[in-house]
Amino acid sequence: MLDLLSTLRRGAMPVRALVEAAALFGIAENSVRVALSRLSTAGLVESDERGRYRMGSAAAALRGRVASWRRLDERVVEWSGGWLAVMPAGGGTARADRRRSERALRWMGFRELRRGLSVRPDNLAGGVDAARRELRELGLASGALVCELHALDEWSEARARSLWDVEGRAAAYRALRRDIEDSARRLRQMPESEAMVESFLRGGPVLRQLALDPRLPESIEPGAERRALIDTMRDYDALGRECWSRFLARHDVPHRAAPVDTRAAAPGGLR
Numbered sequence: 001m002l003d004l005l006s007t008l009r010r011g012a013m014p015v016r017a018l019v020e021a022a023a024l025f026g027i028a029e030n031s032v033r034v035a036l037s038r039l040s041t042a043g044l045v046e047s048d049e050r051g052r053y054r055m056g057s058a059a060a061a062l063r064g065r066v067a068s069w070r071r072l073d074e075r076v077v078e079w080s081g082g083w084l085a086v087m088p089a090g091g092g093t094a095r096a097d098r099r100r101s102e103r104a105l106r107w108m109g110f111r112e113l114r115r116g117l118s119v120r121p122d123n124l125a126g127g128v129d130a131a132r133r134e135l136r137e138l139g140l141a142s143g144a145l146v147c148e149l150h151a152l153d154e155w156s157e158a159r160a161r162s163l164w165d166v167e168g169r170a171a172a173y174r175a176l177r178r179d180i181e182d183s184a185r186r187l188r189q190m191p192e193s194e195a196m197v198e199s200f201l202r203g204g205p206v207l208r209q210l211a212l213d214p215r216l217p218e219s220i221e222p223g224a225e226r227r228a229l230i231d232t233m234r235d236y237d238a239l240g241r242e243c244w245s246r247f248l249a250r251h252d253v254p255h256r257a258a259p260v261d262t263r264a265a266a267p268g269g270l271r
Helices: 015-024 029-041 057-075 095-107 127-138 154-161 166-187 192-211 224-250
Strands: 045-047 052-055 083-087 111-114 117-121 145-149
Touching: 015 029, 015 052, 015 192, 015 224, 029 045, 052 057, 057 127, 057 192, 057 224, 083 127, 095 127, 111 154, 127 145, 166 192, 166 224, 192 224
Parallel strands: none
Antiparallel strands: 045 052, 083 117, 083 145, 111 117
16 A cells, blocks of 8 residues: 555545556455555555545655655765774664664665674765764664764675675666666556556566665775666656556646656555
8 A cells, every 4th residue: 555655746635546546456455454454553654534545754864765756866975985884772672673673774775794793885975974864763772883984994895785686786776777677668558447556567676776876985886787677767767657647646646757656665565
């Protein structure tokens, strides 16, 4: 359900629209209502007095993260060689809090340098203060230490620079770009309902991959493949909006984009 609610520019979506859209993916009405109840309990969706749903306050940081895919290069600065580091809260942290912390670190591009110490290059706009704030918003436990790290020894520096699968991500970006290029040619020939499903299934993984991009310095990971995927996705996103626009208009739902697959962010993979 987060997937569909992420299309909203403002306002909310009636349950009947969520049920109708979910049916396109083979999801039964009862499953929709159960998912909405669980998401509401988690604060990820909110309903108004008319029974219309919107994304909740607990999902605001994740929604902003996913929605920023067009502007990834604007959120980085020149890297001076320093690192951001996070040390988790004490051993008494609840399991659910640990999972949220791990997810926040993953979304912010941190990797574990050694047990209990996760790092990433200090090249994000706003520095450690902005990173600390965003990590908290994404669910990092309040007791975790977020700080700057400088002057690593030679071995640790080399290891830190090798923590990310740069080649694997480049290959994934190339494959995703080919996939949505092929899909774009099919969309123009499809009936509305099939095009809605196709644009979701093909576009969602691209946006999820971009949202998880660690935004590394060029000296660690050249950004050419990412930028090429973003350029292609801009055109595909416009097609996706067109595919969904008539459906959303029929339900009087303001919309801004094709549905985003946010399952990676939802607790337990709730849809």
